[in-house]
Amino acid sequence: MFAVIQLAAWIMAFGTMTHMSFDAFAQNATCASNYTVQQGDICQTIAAEFNVTISDLEAANPSIDSGCTNLAIGEVLCIPAASACPSGVTYVVKAGDVCIDIADMFNVTLAALDASNPEVDADCDNLSIGERLCIPASSS
Template identity: 40%
Template sequence: MHTSFFAARLVALAAIASVDSPLVADRNTTVQSGDTCDAISARHNVSTYQLAAVNSKIIDPGCDNLSVGEVLCLGISGQDCNVTHVMQTGDTCHSVANATGIPINTLLTNNPNVNTICTNVYAGEVLCTASQIYVNIKSN
């Protein structure tokens, strides 16, 4: 349903992701029947962007290739944002930033998949709302 948003984000991630060194996962999860990337993200307090970024070699652009039993990394050591907000209908980046007490620039920096005018977010997407900036997310 949000395949085009997710696909565009993963294409952008391919350009961002670095694969020059081994990465250590802080947290993992095993895909369950019926899981979606947004459901996994919401259940484990990991942004949709982070889940896609750290698993860009596993998860396809539409996030429709999850396999039951597959182990996914949820966060990379030193880059694991686990303070999140699940977007609801009517939420805006400004309302989320205000509600969580972080500057809009921090929200956008931690969610590089979101455009600067925040028109490409959707209900169910999970955003990192940490006050710390996690700018070096690399793929696994």
């Protein structure tokens, strides 16, 4: 029992010395890589750079708020393994894209596209250029 307490104390001390919480220490074991936030970074561009969805990026980094408005320069993010999109098909949003056109392009319903991309709001008015969307299996 004493050894377990010593181990826990060592892990907590290590996390304190490296400015890393125990949760972050445990989380890093599941990261495919890490990325240090730079000035001007937003979740959409980070996610697109590493071929992951914004939802996956947020899930791997519980410190990121739901609107991804709290990124801090110098913050180290956990980058999960590349896209966990079940269909394996992703689409990078371009200028002028709207959800209905993307859904039509891939022959999927708007509801299916919405369900596969929880980071996109119900009105689909928060798409960002460079954002990577998960395209569900075709409804044809």
